[in-house]
Amino acid sequence: MSGDRREWPLYEVFVRGKRGLNHVHVGSLHAPDDAMALRHARDVYTRRNEGVSIWVVRADAITASSPDEKDPLFAPSGDKVYRHPTFYEIPDDVPHM
Amino acid sequence: MTTIPAEPDLEARLQAGFDATIARRDRIEPRDWMPDAYRKTLVRQIAQHAHSEIIGMQPEGNWIGRAPSLRRKAILLAKVQDEAGHGLYLYSACETLGVSRAELTGLLLSGRQKYSSIFNYPTLSYADVGTIGWLVDGAAICNQVPLCRTSYGPYGRAMIRICKEESFHQRQGYELLMTMMRGTDEQRAMVQESVDRFWWPSLMMFGPPDANSPNSERSMAWGIKRNSNDELRQKFVDMTVPQADALGVTLPDPGLRWNEERGHYDFGEPDWRELAAVIRGDGPCNAQRLAHRRAAHDDGAWVREAATAFAEREGAR
Ligand SMILES: [Fe+2]
Ligand SMILES: [Fe+2]
Numbered sequence: 001m002s003g004d005r006r007e008w009p010l011y012e013v014f015v016r017g018k019r020g021l022n023h024v025h026v027g028s029l030h031a032p033d034d035a036m037a038l039r040h041a042r043d044v045y046t047r048r049n050e051g052v053s054i055w056v057v058r059a060d061a062i063t064a065s066s067p068d069e070k071d072p073l074f075a076p077s078g079d080k081v082y083r084h085p086t087f088y089e090i091p092d093d094v095p096h097m
Numbered sequence: 098m099t100t101i102p103a104e105p106d107l108e109a110r111l112q113a114g115f116d117a118t119i120a121r122r123d124r125i126e127p128r129d130w131m132p133d134a135y136r137k138t139l140v141r142q143i144a145q146h147a148h149s150e151i152i153g154m155q156p157e158g159n160w161i162g163r164a165p166s167l168r169r170k171a172i173l174l175a176k177v178q179d180e181a182g183h184g185l186y187l188y189s190a191c192e193t194l195g196v197s198r199a200e201l202t203g204l205l206l207s208g209r210q211k212y213s214s215i216f217n218y219p220t221l222s223y224a225d226v227g228t229i230g231w232l233v234d235g236a237a238i239c240n241q242v243p244l245c246r247t248s249y250g251p252y253g254r255a256m257i258r259i260c261k262e263e264s265f266h267q268r269q270g271y272e273l274l275m276t277m278m279r280g281t282d283e284q285r286a287m288v289q290e291s292v293d294r295f296w297w298p299s300l301m302m303f304g305p306p307d308a309n310s311p312n313s314e315r316s317m318a319w320g321i322k323r324n325s326n327d328e329l330r331q332k333f334v335d336m337t338v339p340q341a342d343a344l345g346v347t348l349p350d351p352g353l354r355w356n357e358e359r360g361h362y363d364f365g366e367p368d369w370r371e372l373a374a375v376i377r378g379d380g381p382c383n384a385q386r387l388a389h390r391r392a393a394h395d396d397g398a399w400v401r402e403a404a405t406a407f408a409e410r411e412g413a414r
Pocket of ligand 1: 150179180183259
């Protein structure tokens, strides 16, 4: 088969669902360049008004923590339960908390 | 003196971590360690699923140019475009397991990987567009809803997106059939004839009976599958019978009746030799479907080449 000289790079796609929300990762796709990646992302991931803004990022430009680093990287938050609202006991009759 | 216990070997520790994640019904993510057999099973299942979405565009695509109104044509175009999207979500999920898109495309085009048997049946009348939406997408929904909770993260997330879109597929099909059933005797006969052809192949979409499905048990232990083939088939029958009544069509199974004791419908046995033959490549449209897919791939080669050349030129500036 001709035309597959080399595979197009992989892009990760992030969509802002509506104003006020963060962009969220929705999936990935292949495209020859950034502009085409954005066009494809629009067709593949937002056919039903799923978003008001799209980011595409080449997958090879992303730096990620690996599962092996998981413990040292995420452990500190594990013992800081006081960062979570459920840590605090509030009487039931206090409204709007 | 106490002896220092030997460090348990790495593979066993990784396996234990994987097993614990599965036991918690938590998700496995792409960068996690996973057993080779788990990875292979997933690649095969997700790839076949992706191929099914892509090949599945053909039977309905057959009627886009002949849809009876602009409204029906726009609906059908949107539906077929969705199926392309489903294929792309699933190819992406599959690639997170370390296979490339080119490899997957090659496996489909060379016939080394399969797609759902249902797409090897022809669409002989326009009523088939409605029947496919109702029964084939309906059966797909039964299969896919539990897969939203599958143990492999990217697969489950793709299934969630797909399931959101499938209910449009089923409803447009059912509505199409309802419209025809309100029409002339000839139109009602078309609907019945179409349902007669698609009923049994739809039941076969759930795969062979559990007793005959050797890999099912392992897939369920791994949380890849959440329900057995027979469970899902029963669920589909139970859902569909009242829909058929409301529509006014007869499902072509003399053995179909409510079983008070079981709380389910009893139904006849599909022809498993027919399913085996279609999977083997001897269905009515196997050759045509693959030939069409190969031609589309080859016809698109110049577009891929042009886009690559353009990207290279722009990149060189
Ligand atoms: Fe689909
Ligand atoms: Fe569908």
